[in-house]
Amino acid sequence: MTDFSAKKHFPYFSDNAKQVYLDSAATTQRLGAVIEVTRQAMAENNATVHRAAYKKASEATVAYENVRQNVASWINARQDEIVFTSGATESLNMIAAGIHAPMLNGTKILVCASEHHANLLPWQALASRLDLSIEVLPLEQDGVFSEATWERWSTLVTQDVCLIACAHVSNVLGNIYPVKALCQLAEQNQALTIIDGTQALAHLSVDVADIGCDFYVFSGHKMYGPTGTGVLFGRYSCLTGLLPSKLGGEMVSAVSYERFTTQNPPLKFEAGTPNVSGVIALGEALYFLREHMTQIVQHERTLCKLLMSRLKTIKHLRVLGNPLQQHGHSTNGNPQDTIGIVSFVLEQQDNHSIVQQLWQEGIALRYGHHCAMPLLQTLSVGACIRVSIGAYTDEQDILRFVETLQRILRQSEGDLASIENDSSYS
Numbered sequence: 001m002t003d004f005s006a007k008k009h010f011p012y013f014s015d016n017a018k019q020v021y022l023d024s025a026a027t028t029q030r031l032g033a034v035i036e037v038t039r040q041a042m043a044e045n046n047a048t049v050h051r052a053a054y055k056k057a058s059e060a061t062v063a064y065e066n067v068r069q070n071v072a073s074w075i076n077a078r079q080d081e082i083v084f085t086s087g088a089t090e091s092l093n094m095i096a097a098g099i100h101a102p103m104l105n106g107t108k109i110l111v112c113a114s115e116h117h118a119n120l121l122p123w124q125a126l127a128s129r130l131d132l133s134i135e136v137l138p139l140e141q142d143g144v145f146s147e148a149t150w151e152r153w154s155t156l157v158t159q160d161v162c163l164i165a166c167a168h169v170s171n172v173l174g175n176i177y178p179v180k181a182l183c184q185l186a187e188q189n190q191a192l193t194i195i196d197g198t199q200a201l202a203h204l205s206v207d208v209a210d211i212g213c214d215f216y217v218f219s220g221h222k223m224y225g226p227t228g229t230g231v232l233f234g235r236y237s238c239l240t241g242l243l244p245s246k247l248g249g250e251m252v253s254a255v256s257y258e259r260f261t262t263q264n265p266p267l268k269f270e271a272g273t274p275n276v277s278g279v280i281a282l283g284e285a286l287y288f289l290r291e292h293m294t295q296i297v298q299h300e301r302t303l304c305k306l307l308m309s310r311l312k313t314i315k316h317l318r319v320l321g322n323p324l325q326q327h328g329h330s331t332n333g334n335p336q337d338t339i340g341i342v343s344f345v346l347e348q349q350d351n352h353s354i355v356q357q358l359w360q361e362g363i364a365l366r367y368g369h370h371c372a373m374p375l376l377q378t379l380s381v382g383a384c385i386r387v388s389i390g391a392y393t394d395e396q397d398i399l400r401f402v403e404t405l406q407r408i409l410r411q412s413e414g415d416l417a418s419i420e421n422d423s424s425y426s
C-alpha cells in the first residue's frame with residue numbers, strides 16, 4: 001500500500017487519536033509547524049509590516065515578503081503578482097469588484113456547473129453591475145466530466161464571452177478540470193480567466209504560467225495553513241488594470257484631501273494591516289507541501305483507489321462526478337487523475353440519519369450541498385455525503401470508514417426487515 005505517514009506532523013491527531021477525519025475539503029488540519037510559527041509571530045515577534053525600521057518590524061516585513069516570494073515560486077508566478085487576502089472568497093470578490101468595463105471584451109460570462117458559491121455569486125453581482133449574461137458550462141449526468149463534455153464546452157467559448165470562471169478541482173465532485181485547455185480557448189477569444197484553485201493546492205502541483213490563466217485563487221486553511229489567509233494571483237497586466245476594492249492605509253503612494261494615487265500591485269490590493277502572523281505561518285505550510293508533494297500525490301491516489309474499490313461493493317451507492325478519471329491537468333503538465341474527494345448518495349436510504357450515525361462513531365465527514373446548490377439541483381439530489389482525504393489520511397481511516405458504513409447499512413436493513421416481518425404478522 002502506501003507507507004507515507006503524515007499524521008505525526010499534525011497535533012490534532014494526538015488529541016483526537018480515535019477520530020477518522022475525512023473532511024479535509026472543508027478545512028485541513030493545521031501542521032504543528034504552522035501552529036508554532038503562529039505562536040511565535042504573535043508572542044515573541046509581534047510587529048506589523050512595511051511601516052517601521054526597528055528590528056522586529058523589519059524582521060516581520062522580511063518574513064512576510066519571503067512568503068510572498070515562496071508562494072510565487074511555488075506556483076511559478078512573479079512576486080508582484082501575489083496578493084495576500086483572507087481566503088479564496090475574498091480573492092474572488094476582490095476580482096469581481098475590481099473589474100470594470102474596459103477590461104472586458106464581450107457580454108457573456110461562462111461559469112462551470114459545479115462552482116462553489118464563492119466562484120458564482122461574485123460573477124452574478126458583476127453581471128448585474130455591467131449588464132452581462134451568465135451561461136453555464138454543463139456536465140453530464142451525475143456530474144461526470146468526459147470528452148463529450150469538453151466538446152460541448154469548446155463550442156460555448158465564443159467571441160462574445162468576456163470572462164470564464166472555473167474551479168481547478170470541484171469541491172463536490174472531485175473532478176479535475178482541464179483548465180489549461182480552457183484558458184487557451186479563452187485566450188483565443190480574448191476572455192479573462194479566473195481559476196479557483198482552492199481544492200487543488202494541497203493535492204497537486206500548480207503552475208499558473210503553464211495553465212495560462214489571468215487569475216488563480218486559493219485559501220490557506222485548505223492547505224494545512226491558518227484560517228484567514230488566502231492568495232490572489234493575477235497576471236501583472238491584469239492587476240494593473242484591476243481597480244482596488246479595499247481602500248485605506250498601505251495601498252497608496254500619495255494622498256491629498258481630494259484624491260489618492262495607488263501603489264503598484266501587489267500592495268495596491270493590500271489595504272490596512274495585514275494578517276502578518278497568518279501569512280508567516282502559511283509559509284510553513286508551503287515548506288511542507290514543497291518537501292512532500294510527490295509523496296502526497298501518490299499517497300492520496302492510492303487511498304482514493306482503495307476507497308473507490310470498497311465503495312463499489314456497497315449496494316445502491318451512487319458516486320457523483322468522476323473522482324478517478326483522467327481529464328485534469330496538473331504537476332507541470334502531467335495529467336493527474338484524483339485529488340481524493342468522493343461524493344455519493346445512498347439511494348433508498350435516509351442519508352442524513354446514516355451520516356449522523358457515522359458522526360456518532362467518530363467519523364468526521366460532510367453531508368449537505370457543499371456550497372454548490374445549483375449543482376445539486378441540476379443533479380436532482382438535495383444533498384450528498386462527501387469524503388475528502390488529506391496528506392494525513394491513512395489506510396486505517398479509509399477501512400474504518402467503509403466498515404462502519406457497511407455495518408450501519410446492515411443494521412438499517414435488519415431494522416427494515418424486522419419491521420416488514422412484524423407488519424406481516426399483524
Ligand code: PMP
Binds near residue numbers: 086118167371
Ligand atoms: N472555492 C472552493 C472550490 C471551495 O471549496 C471553497 C471552500 N469550501 C471556497 C472556494 C471558499 O473558500 P474560503 O471559504 O476559504 O474562502
